[in-house]
Amino acid sequence: MLIGARRFLSSRRKPKRFASLATALQVFHEQNGHFLVPYTFQVPTDNSRDNLWPEETRGLNLGRQLGAFIELSTTKSSPDLQSVRHQLDAVGFPDIRDWRHFQWTEVTLAALKTFKQIEGHMLVSRSFEVPKGDLRWPKPTWGLKLGVQVNVLRRNRETLSSYQVQNLEDIGFVWVVIEYNWDVVIMPGLRRYRELYGHCRVPQSFVAGTGGDDEKNIPENWPSEVQGCRLGSIVNSIRAASAYSEFVERDGEELKQLGFNLSDFEQKWQEIVLPALQSYHRIHGHCDIPVSFVVPEEESWPQELWGMGLGFIARNIRNRGDYFLQVFQDYEKLEDIGFVCNANATKWQHGFLPALETYVQVHGNANIPARFVVPAEYPWPNESHGLRLGEFVANKKPRKRFADFIAIDRAHLEELGFFWSDGDLREEAATF
Template sequence: MLRLSARRGWRLARSLQTAPVSACSEAIQRVALAPRHFNSTLTGGETVSGGDVRNGTKVVGEHWRTYAWKKKILAALRTYKQLNGNLLMPIRFEIPSGDERWPSVTWGYRLGKAFKWDRIILPALQEFYRVHGHTDVPKDFVVPSGDEAWPKLTWGHRLGITVGDIRSKKIYSSQVAASKEELDRMSFCYHISIAERDWAEKILPSIRVYRQVFGDCFVPYLFIVPSLPAWPMKAWGMALGAAVCDIRYGRTYVYQVVRDKDVLDSVGFAWNRDAAMWNDVIIPSLETYVDIFGGGKIPQKFVVPSEVPWPEEAWGKNLGYILSDLQSKGTYFGFYGRDIEKLGELGLNQKLSSRAWKKRVAPLLDLYMELHGEEEVPHDFVIPSETPWDEKMWGVRLGLIVARNPQFTPRKC
């Protein structure tokens, strides 16, 4: 007799485990012949589905499905119960071929996997789809126990882990193939990873459209893909800005980014948004402004015209507000600090607000004092490219910043 460990098995229903052999047939039929929509592989890759149409009619297909189920599955369940006294069936259980105790039609059939797919996994996926509108099941998702909305056999099942294994380890491959029509109806992603699907259907197409619409790839962090025809429908409502930020920091889509780097470069993807804004928008726009207007204070509401000779990447950008934030909030401070001499040559006011000074400069001066004592910062002092200085501040001309903001330094008597 087969010995099966309860720890390796999966429990169906208490009534089926405790029913005597003579009474098990009715109990098994109540579970096995409950309404079903799709079933898994039968023999030699043959499949039967509730959606099949045999002899030109759906009714014939349904009768064939029920007949095949009764002949194979129900017979196998009865035999398993008779031989083992329970239905604690391991997922890997396969009916031994040539064993006369089993109906010959069931020989070689992977009863554990097929039954679990039909009665637990697929019904759980269908209910998840009904509740959430998609089948991107989180890895830690477990079917809630005691919730009557879910089939009882699915209660407590770690659906997220199962779904992940289907995608990565390709388990239940024959069942997935047999249920393809139903899985496709639910847009279940089973042939590639979620990351690969989202990259191909959402991220990359959205980046391309962003470039077409805005003329650059400086996607701000809070940008959400609008629900408009120009944008890929599957990406509507997606937080593209946050996704792009994660891409820049190497947190997500690492494989896809390396593989498609040439594609991203071809659309001008900004690997470092601040650096791209400074080098491709702010400095070129300042230079063009000086060439056209001869310098002077740039109005806060000044917007870069969408025409030559202005840099195309800067068209429509509010240069006035960008410069105002630079002085009042200390934005782009590292770039400001490295290019402060150039800004002076362009006639830009380099004085910072009290807020920007306290936020950006004061911490640097504190560190300078720790390292060099109370001595005055020389005009030519440049933050060295070494610890304990923050790497983002390397190359900042701290001495020149102090010299051009005398309002914050005490006067010597």
């Protein structure tokens, strides 16, 4: 068939424009097994023996020329265009009227459908690239940076065509990751934890379905979407009021029925942490607590505090923003005992992070204009009003002060659609 097609092409009178299009497409198909030429693809120009492209096709911008022909041939008709169409028929190129629609269906949409079929969900990681040579995937999708493409689709939802939006809706495309995680992972995870353990006091280190010594925590006991979820870490973030605040308010009644107590931090602060800091100051005369300090079993300390890793807790309050709401409300008490907190921690946990979350919830994407300033209105948190959020997102320099907090909340930030290089931030912070 291919030999016959080449004879047919060589025997036909070729129009000046698109003269080598069919020949180049035939070679492309022989090498790749499909006709989905990338828009930027150019035929190699070298004259080496390894170059199997006919001389008249070398240097041809095949992707651009193919797109131009399809667009032109759908709006105009001429003997030359009909001749090219016959040549394309001879090499098996399909009769396509909308090249972009064809590419969308055969590449991006096909890749998304295959990902869901293989992985069972639509949470494509930012770094995911379709493996080359994997026969589970359609050949036109091999090498596609699908994670990047998914992020582009989320950012540009308003500019997508109606058929693209409908196609994505039909396959369960996740537009807002944070909402999906709450509805499909976190809430089902909390419900199942309550069923298994009879309460919702999830240890911070708890990961769903990892087995180990806990016979209840086997994979079979958890929904597939929840398996591997760091439920304890998420619960910690929720109780610290630094994540999912909109959904906590929305589902507050069910959380209450599950026995999920948002005030655990407040109770622990008032009964354990603050008294421990005050006791340290009473005994030592200051609050410069070494990280390695553990409350000794001595009469000078309340017995309920014995064995407490106070140094580690104090470090996390200062550097990571733990108990930031409690620190905020008891700031004068802490000032009286000389406990100096990291103001950046409070500003991050109570200002910038909630503002980033709110922007995504309001606008459905993380594409914040560089000049955007948080408005003083609902639903923006009061502490974020007036923040130059656009400048913070657009430039590395304003973020360098928060490098540690960005690193801690990296997974949550990437769920929202913010991808910042840890190395770049730390390098700037070190040289500032």
